[in-house]
Amino acid sequence: MKRFQESLYRFMSGRYGSDQLNMFLLVLAIVLIFLNIFIFGNQILSWIVWIILIYEIFRTYSRNIYQRRIENEKFLSLISPIKKRYLVIKNNHNDRAHKYFLCPSCKQMVRVPRGRGKITITCPKCANKFDKKS
Ligand SMILES: [Zn+2]
Known part of the structure; x- marks a missing residue:
């Protein structure tokens, strides 16, 4: 052997x-x-x-x-x-305290607290700003 x-x-x-x-x-x-x-x-x-x-x-x-x-x-x-x-779909399903998005310009995943209404998110990687509903 x-x-x-x-x-x-x-x-x-x-x-x-x-x-x-x-x-x-x-x-x-x-x-x-x-x-x-x-x-x-x-x-x-x-x-x-x-x-x-x-x-x-x-x-x-x-x-x-x-x-x-x-x-x-x-x-x-x-x-x-x-x-x-x-990953975004999975995290959104598992983590009830946060909401996950992909930055539209660089595809970095960003996490925000859930239930704050409509917010403007600034991407930590490329500083791109985009509106999302949390
Ligand atoms: Zn970005």
Whole structure:
């Protein structure tokens, strides 16, 4: 078992491994597989799933770590607005004492006390002013 671990370690050294983009691709592939089984039953969709999985495996075992990092960073900046919007919705749901907004100009999340009526919020990051109902 120890020898197996060592050889696995040697095989993986210098290879990229997993990151957020790979996790996303894996989850996307699984979701598409289920959608295809239960709803679409589409040949083209199953090819797309294969392409996604092959790309995911290629990225995991790639030795071009620099290029894979760039891809992951692009992916993270692409999903960042969606993530922020989700966080705002989640915080607004969980935190009953405050209300959360995204600054319209720089997308910074700002928190204000709830129930103060219509207020003007100054963004702490870019000093942009915008009106919101708290
Ligand atoms: Zn701002």
